Amino acid sequence: MRRVLIIGGGVAGCATALALHRAGFAPVVFEGHPDSGEDIGAFLTLAANGMAALRELDAAIAVGRAGFPLHTLEFAGGVRELAGHRCLRRAELCRVLQAEVARRGIPLHHGKRLASAAEDADGITARFTDSGIARGDVLIGADGLNSRVRALVSPGAKPRYAGQQVFYGYSRPRRPPCEPGRIVMVRGEAAFGFAVSPGGETYWFARVSTVESPEPSWRESLLALLDKDCAAIVAATRGPVLGTNARDLAQIPRWRTDRMLLIGDAAHAASPATGQGASMALEDAVVLAKAMRDTANPLEVYEQLRRPRVEYNTEASGRMSARLPPMDVPPPVSEEELAGQLDWSRRVELTAAE
Template sequence: MRSIVIIGGGIAGAATALAAAKAGLSPVVFEAHPASGEDIGAFLTLAPNGFAALRELGVADAVAAAAFPMTELSVLARTGEVVASRPTSDSFTLRRAELCRVLQTEAIGRGIPLHHGKRLVTVREDEDGVTAEFADGESVRGDLLVGADGLRSAVRGLLDDSVVPRYAGQRVFYGHTAKAAPSEPGRMVMVRGSSVAFGYTVSPARETYWFGRTHGDELSPAEMAAPGWRDHLVELLRDDATPAAEIVAATAEPLLVTNTWDLPAVPRWRTGRVVLVGDAAHAASPATGQGASMAVEDAIVLAKALRDTANPLEVYERLRRPRAEANVAASARMTAGATDTVPRVGSARRPADGAVERMLAWDAVLED
């Protein structure tokens, strides 16, 4: 399998293209959106395992240049008291769209074709290859098709249309303000609030990025787009003696408002010539902060399996499914829990014997 058709040009798709090219394969990326940067409001903190994976792809420096390092994690009680603090390393904060932009730029710079405005309609697979057909009437043929098209994956729907994303029970709000919160740059502060799970960090430019998670019913698109969410959050945060209410009050509307979704089980990750990566296979709610990192790990393991093994899709699923599904389950537990549950910023749980490190190390050979 040398020619790789990748559906989806986001983090998972761009990382998969970079990994496939590094493995000596020929990837081509097709993205449904007409331009990059769709999720312009959200930011993420890339955990150490994700940054280590990007280092294996040779793009860690480019990502770090677009981000700022997180050097400390602190936890505040609702009284404002610091109840926990620890240093962090190899963690970086940036906008989700900026990470996507960097990975796409790196892919294009390495000669990987990336086509926008290509919405998948159907996939036809036979013993000699796989064909993707798009809404504009064009088609492309390859040896393998990778579904990297996210939570509502068209590729996954073609494999098994019974898998439906599940509302995980929380709304998430993202905001940004030029007013600096009372914190040093590079410090991630998690707030154990009375009714909102809140986190914020300050950039070197003294801008504050924040998120808030609240329990509630699923919001309709019209409700998410409605004004007034800032005042709603301020009211929820007002009784806590933390900077959270002031940070939200200083943020211009509209806020980015989203529902949390996950995929508790995806029975079918692959066929003979089609395979899923990233959120298309194992979307988790954002509580663990591991979505981007899991996607980059998928990319490396799939590329190495294609490079090293006779049964690459079987090997990829065997290695990735347990770790990815453990993250989905952990994130679901945190999302369902009380608002004082604090996301653990850092590496996803890893076996003590270093199996994950060997799985991701580019020079370590995978076996069937």
């Protein structure tokens, strides 16, 4: 499995290309959008695990420059120190990763939407809607929540509404609501959070439990749910506000065939409540590349390693979105185990028989 076709040029797809290139494979990325493929509205936080995965890809410094550090979390009157967290726009993360893909000479083709894929004994053939054809040894579906590859691998598995609408915006109140580097979470009728960049811009988000709406509207309905201080942050918003219906994927029956594999949101999208979507996709990339480097059954080994962790996160995030009590069982993968899975210098010992 030397030539790898990657469908999707977002966070998961580009990170996978970087990881496989480092492992000695020949990845080629196909992105359906004519440009970056990422919206300009949403921002995200990369937790320590996401930054650890980026370090294994030699991309942490470049990504770090595109965002700003978060060193403190304030929630429910308590304060917790954070280590290694970054905040940045999703489009900026995608831009940096795509630039790294280009810098390392990995082919990345825009405007290439997958139409079909056919496996045979020697490889897989991808056909695109522009009549283009590509041939490879394996195909990775990193094409997000509405994955075309998932429709081929696990027909009928579709995202579901997670019970919340999510809004993002950027504002400049007369006085910054906190010092740069602190992220503040406020629990009320709407879950609200904000952080201030070194330049004084306030990044804010709100999660509202409500029925699904084709076009989520935000200003009047959201302001009515917030306390005076949070409403002032929203009222000072400059530019557009992104509103979306949060969706996730319950446990889907199949992640893979003999020559196709789903990763990132295509396989295990979580609602945004835990803030782990991008970080989980970055972990996926490293673990997959190591499995392909070290094992004879890499797609099966990858699934055995990743399913427990990401499905735990999806359930935990779903419970947070639904305002249910937190899960009462510990994570199935310890921090020590995760560190070993991400450590590029350590070989993957798991085999499919195990």
